[in-house]
Amino acid sequence: MGKEHALLVSNHRSDIDWLVGWILAQRSGCLGSALAVMKKSSKFLPVIGWSMWFSEYLFLKRSWVKDEETLKSGLQRLKDFPQPFWLALFVEGTRFTPAKLLAAQEYAALHGLPIPRNVLIPRTKGFVSAVNNMRTFVPAIYDATVAIPKDKLSPTMLRILKSQPCVINVHLKRRPMSELPLTDEAIAQWCKDMFIAKDALLDKHLVQGTFDEGYYRPIGRPLKSLLVVISWAGLLSYAGFRFFRWSALLSTWKGIILTVLILLLITVVMHIFILFSQSEHSKTAKAAQARVKKS
Incomplete structure (x- = not known):
């Protein structure tokens, strides 16, 4: 394959x-x-x-x-x-x-x-x-x-x-x-x-x-993928650290509160999108459920 x-x-x-x-x-x-x-x-x-x-x-x-x-x-x-x-x-x-x-x-x-x-x-x-x-x-x-x-x-x-x-x-x-x-x-x-x-x-x-x-045929995990993940994680962590250090957002209570609110907003939006993407919330599922109830 x-x-x-x-x-x-x-x-x-x-x-x-x-x-x-x-x-x-x-x-x-x-x-x-x-x-x-x-x-x-x-x-x-x-x-x-x-x-x-x-x-x-x-x-x-x-x-x-x-x-x-x-x-x-x-x-x-x-x-x-x-x-x-x-x-x-x-x-x-x-x-x-x-x-x-x-x-x-x-x-x-x-x-x-x-x-x-x-x-x-x-x-x-x-x-x-x-x-x-x-x-x-x-x-x-x-x-x-x-x-x-x-x-x-x-x-x-x-x-x-x-x-x-x-x-x-x-x-x-x-x-x-x-x-x-x-x-x-x-x-x-x-x-x-x-x-x-x-x-x-x-x-x-x-x-x-x-x-x-x-x-049954086991498929191993390639080492290359692990190295890619580690590299990206390191790069993004370093970029985030440099950004917060440059912006001084975490140096004041106002900045900390703003950062927390932004992260909470992102989490809520992601949760909503994921929730509505689930099969039981799809339009097709609701239509099928409606047909079942009618019958």
Whole structure:
């Protein structure tokens, strides 16, 4: 991994699936070229969203009429990407919640589709577009299945910031792009079949608490990343020290109070943004809950 272009297709299980992808990419040596297709509002999240924006992630408005050309042009730009990249695509279109699952099950029953148990029904237009536009220069699809052990809480940014441990299991399978069919309808069905297989795999994980141990492969932590973190931490600490020394903010009570208020304001704003980014507070989740209540 990390030595070829790849389209990474995953179920959207938690609020921090993007972080799981970053960790996988970092340990595979391609974090700097890890990209994703995200909803447009994500780029306004402080720090995290801005970093995605500056890294040229593809942001969509969740309206195919508006997004079709945006996605196509963004995918075509990757043709000349100078190093191996991963492009993550969450084809379910939204994060998994019980209310959304119930809505997906009702939709599947109404339209004669297989009833999902652990995933949502994939929205295949984006996947079809990605395959059609990237087939010539992306050799593989990484089929990622993310699972949370049933005795563990669903991970969120707030829990991570509170230093609460999170456990996530990931099953990753490489699928050659050459095995995909050529027509749009067949590509869409291939995607649906992949999610049916994910559903069965998650059933197995629910019973066993893990994926098949025979496929377990530990991924070590590269020393380079640790050195980068230490270097940046040292640089920012020194810059902060020099700034406070130059500004003399901490030399008076007024300056100390002002500094504390600014830090509190930043903390509150970050908390609000993170809270509203959680799956149960999303518009899709609220719409699903409303449909469930009506039924």
